[in-house]
Amino acid sequence: KQEVTQIPAALSVPEGENLVLNCSFTDSAIYNLQWFRQDPGKGLTSLLLIQSSQREQTSGRLNASLDKSSGRSTLYIAASQPGDSATYLCAVETSGSRLTFGEGTQLTVNP
């Protein structure tokens, strides 16, 4: 059974700092890995999707990498801002279009 783990569970940083969020998964037979953002009481917003054949994807200040063989992905946020404060979730797609989610990293960026 696929299991997804996110470390750390919570992170607090000063504004302007570069930071890395980690995601690991146990079964490397995935179609893709997706990173989402969730604000309190809200739904999920898709940030980046990395296909299993890709190594990384970039969008603005966000860069996500994927090492499928080792079961790891990182989300790099450059020059963090208070507006980046949210919970970040990673999810892997396995067979049958099923997403398995990690428990998330709660990020706080302090002004």
Place this chain on the structure above:
Amino acid sequence: DGGITQSPKYLFRKEGQNVTLSCEQNLNHDAMYWYRQDPGQGLRLIYYSQIVNDFQKGDIAEGYSVSREKKESFPLTVTSAQKNPTAFYLCASTIGTVNTEAFFGQGTRLTVV
């Protein structure tokens, strides 16, 4: 604007009642999903549907039922058989049935009173 609409935003259920959560999408997506989110846990898949008039159980389907009579709609009924229904429910859709980006609604918070 295209998107996924969940209603209501907040829902209160008395013990023993069935309640239905609405999910509508105008993205022309084939597949739709229902997830449950509890504090301290990741999202868990309840049911999903890859085509009209067909759906499959996810990891925690007991106590829930769904229908997919129209491509745009995928309502979830929380039955009285669900012993711990208080949670945040999220509906999602994907354009295809494999290897596509998932889009989510804003969620429905269900509370048992």
